[in-house]
Amino acid sequence: MRKLITLFFLLAIIGLVSSQSSGSNKQKAFVQKDTIKKSKMVLGRQEIISDTLLLENGKFKIYKTEAHASYYADKFNGKRTTSGRKFDNNKYTAAHKKLPFGTKVKVTNEANGKSVIVEITDRGPFVKSREIDLSKRAFKDIASRKDDGGMKVTIAVLNN
Numbered sequence: 001m002r003k004l005i006t007l008f009f010l011l012a013i014i015g016l017v018s019s020q021s022s023g024s025n026k027q028k029a030f031v032q033k034d035t036i037k038k039s040k041m042v043l044g045r046q047e048i049i050s051d052t053l054l055l056e057n058g059k060f061k062i063y064k065t066e067a068h069a070s071y072y073a074d075k076f077n078g079k080r081t082t083s084g085r086k087f088d089n090n091k092y093t094a095a096h097k098k099l100p101f102g103t104k105v106k107v108t109n110e111a112n113g114k115s116v117i118v119e120i121t122d123r124g125p126f127v128k129s130r131e132i133d134l135s136k137r138a139f140k141d142i143a144s145r146k147d148d149g150g151m152k153v154t155i156a157v158l159n160n
Helices: 002-020 136-142
Strands: 031-035 039-042 045-048 052-058 060-071 093-096 104-109 113-122 132-134 149-160
Touching: 002 031, 060 104, 060 136, 104 132, 104 136, 113 132, 113 136, 132 136, 136 149
Parallel strands: 060 132, 093 113
Antiparallel strands: 031 052, 039 045, 060 149, 093 132, 104 113, 104 149
């Protein structure tokens, strides 16, 4: 599965490079459809949208593949995050060690291809082997099984 995902990304990159060097100065508008659970983060608040979110090619840049993701424990619900915002396990937020607060990140489960867009609002996780902590809602939306506690994900950062 990892080899297939890696091959897909390599082919996509080769396609982008060859289309840019084809002699045409006009960039072709390529739209990719990504399904998310009828919500997305817009300026720090949750907004209901349709089943399909249209993302223009190039808006998200791969940050890391095969990253280990987990989710916040219920005991943190209602407590302040490092950014000063109150944590809510029912919103689409995440903690990352280095990415700036407010960064929109697309997290894709490598096992099933499901993805979710979250906003970085906290620092962590403080376990060396983990790359990102998702809110419980975001994690469960992309988990393969309801009893999963961790998963391998691809992290892509929104380019502004």
